Amino acid sequence: MQALVYKSTGNWYQVKDEQGKMFVARIAGKLKTEDITSSNPIAVGDFVELKEESDDECKIISSVKPRKNYINRVSPHNKNQHIIIAANLDQAILFATLKDPKTSLGFIDRFLVSSEAYHVPVILVFNKCDLYKDKERAQFEKINAIYGAAGYSVMAISVKEKIGITEIQEILKGKTTLFSGHSGVGKSSFLNEILPTQNQKTKEVSNWSGKGMHTTTFAEMFDLPGGGKIIDTPGIRELGLVDISREELSHYFPEMLKTLNDCRFNNCQHLDEPGCAVKAAVENHSISMERYMSYLTIRDTLPENNWS
Ligand SMILES: Nc1nc2c(ncn2[C@@H]2O[C@H](COP(=O)(O)OP(=O)(O)OP(=O)(O)O)[C@@H](O)[C@H]2O)c(=O)[nH]1
Ligand SMILES: [Mg+2]
Ligand SMILES: [Zn+2]
Numbered sequence: 001m002q003a004l005v006y007k008s009t010g011n012w013y014q015v016k017d018e019q020g021k022m023f024v025a026r027i028a029g030k031l032k033t034e035d036i037t038s039s040n041p042i043a044v045g046d047f048v049e050l051k052e053e054s055d056d057e058c059k060i061i062s063s064v065k066p067r068k069n070y071i072n073r074v075s076p077h078n079k080n081q082h083i084i085i086a087a088n089l090d091q092a093i094l095f096a097t098l099k100d101p102k103t104s105l106g107f108i109d110r111f112l113v114s115s116e117a118y119h120v121p122v123i124l125v126f127n128k129c130d131l132y133k134d135k136e137r138a139q140f141e142k143i144n145a146i147y148g149a150a151g152y153s154v155m156a157i158s159v160k161e162k163i164g165i166t167e168i169q170e171i172l173k174g175k176t177t178l179f180s181g182h183s184g185v186g187k188s189s190f191l192n193e194i195l196p197t198q199n200q201k202t203k204e205v206s207n208w209s210g211k212g213m214h215t216t217t218f219a220e221m222f223d224l225p226g227g228g229k230i231i232d233t234p235g236i237r238e239l240g241l242v243d244i245s246r247e248e249l250s251h252y253f254p255e256m257l258k259t260l261n262d263c264r265f266n267n268c269q270h271l272d273e274p275g276c277a278v279k280a281a282v283e284n285h286s287i288s289m290e291r292y293m294s295y296l297t298i299r300d301t302l303p304e305n306n307w308s
Contacts, residue, residue: 005046005058006221013042014061014220015050025050025059037043039075043084044219044231045176069118071178074240082242086178086219086231091121093168095130095181095190098136103182105143109294110239111180112152116252120178122152123171127186129156129163144201146288154167159189169194169226176221176229188216191232195222200232215265246302250278253295255287 003023007014013025026283027042042048047065070087094111096103108124115122124147144154157164168190170178179187188200203215218232250256250270256278260268263277270292281287 001050001052002065003048003050004221005042005048007218008042008044009218010040012058013048013061015048015061016153017050020095023050023056023059039078039081039083043070043087043090044221045070045087047088069120071114071118071120071180072242073114073230073236074242076238076240079240082240085180085233086221087121088176089178089231090175091171092180093121093123093125093171094180095179095185095187096124096303097182097185098126099128099131101182101184103148103185105290106240106294106297108147108181110241110298111293112150113244113249113252113298114239114241116254117241124152124154125164125168126154126156126189127159127190130158130161144292145251149286149288150253150291159186159193162193165190165193172224172228172230174227176231178231178233180233181235182237183215185235186267187232187235189220191230195224195230196224241298241302244302246304247300249299249302252293253291255281255291256295269299286298 001017001018003015003025005013006022014022015025016022042061042064046067048061049063049065051060051062061205067087069089070084071089071092072082072084075081075083092115094108096108109286112122126143129140132140140156147154154166155164155166159165179191181187188202191198191200192202201215216232216234219231221229221231223229244252246269247267250260256270259277259281260270262277263270264274265272269278270276270278282289283291
C-alpha cells in the first residue's frame with residue numbers, strides 16, 4: 001500500500017494513504033532506500049510503501065519510492081551529514097523579511113543555488129511590507145531589480161495587512177510548495193491566513209534573540225482546499241550547501257548560466273581568466289555586482305570538486 005508522508009519527527013511519521021486516510025507510521029528494521037548519507041531517511045513529501053500486514057494503530061514503512069527531487073542542507077550538528085528538508089516539490093517560496101528579522105542577501109543566494117541544483121523553482125516573497133518606511137522601500141526596489149534581472153519572481157506582501165495573499169494563492173494552486181526561510185519571517189502566519197482551521201503556532205519576534213528559537217519544530221504538509229499542498233518548515237539560520245563543487249557553482253546562477261558559454265575557456269571560473277563573458281556582463285551591469293560577489297563568497301566555502 002502506498003502512502004504520502006505529511007509529517008516527520010524522525011521517530012514517527014504521519015502518512016496519508018491513497019484513500020485519504022491518515023496513519024501514524026514507523027520504520028521497522030532496515031529500510032530499502034537509495035539514500036544512505038542523510039540523517040533522515042524519510043522526509044515530508046516522500047512516497048512510501050506500507051507493509052500490508054501492519055495494523056491500523058501504527059503502520060510500518062517498508063520502503064521509500066525514488067524522489068523526483070528534494071531540497072537538503074548540511075546538518076547544523078554534523079558537517080558530514082545532510083538533512084532532507086522535503087521531497088517531491090513543484091516549487092519553493094523563500095520567505096524573507098527586511099525587518100524583524102532581517103534576511104541577508106547571502107542567505108537568499110545560498111537558498112537559490114541549492115534550489116537550482118535540485119531543479120526546484122523559487123519565488124522570493126518579502127513579508128511584513130507593512131513595516132516598510134522609505135529606507136526599506138528603497139531596499140526592496142533594489143532587491144526586486146537584482147533578483148528580477150536574475151530571472152526570479154519577487155513579491156512584497158503583508159500577512160498582517162492581507163496584502164498579496166490572493167496573488168500567492170494563485171501560485172500555490174495545484175502544486176506542492178515548500179515554505180522556507182529564517183525563523184520569524186511569517187511562514188506559519190501565512191499558512192494560518194489561508195488555512196484558518198490549521199492554526200499553526202506562531203510567535204512574536206520582538207525582543208527576541210533569534211538564536212535557537214523556532215516556533216515550528218517539524219516540517220509538515222497541508223492540503224489546500226482548491227488542490228495543491230504546502231509544506232511548512234522550521235526556520236533555518238544558515239544553509240550549508242550539499243554536493244555542489246566550485247567548478248559547477250556558476251551553473252546555479254541562472255544569469256551566469258546564460259552567459260558562460262561565451263567565456264573563452266570552457267572551464268572558466270569567472271575570476272581573472274581572459275575573455276570571461278560573465279565578468280564582462282558584470283562590468284556592463286547585465287549581471288549584478290551583488291550576485292557576482294555572492295558567487296565569489298559562496299565559491300570560497302565550497303570544495304574544489306565533489307569527486308575527491
Ligand atoms: N508586522 C508584521 N508581522 C508579521 C507579519 N506576518 C507575520 N508576522 C509576525 O511575525 C511573527 C513570526 O511569525 P511566524 O509565522 O511564527 O514565523 P515563522 O516563519 O513560521 O517562524 P518559525 O516557525 O520559527 O520558522 C509573528 O509574531 C507574526 O505575527 C506581517 O505581515 N507583518
Ligand atoms: Mg513557523
Ligand atoms: Zn567566465
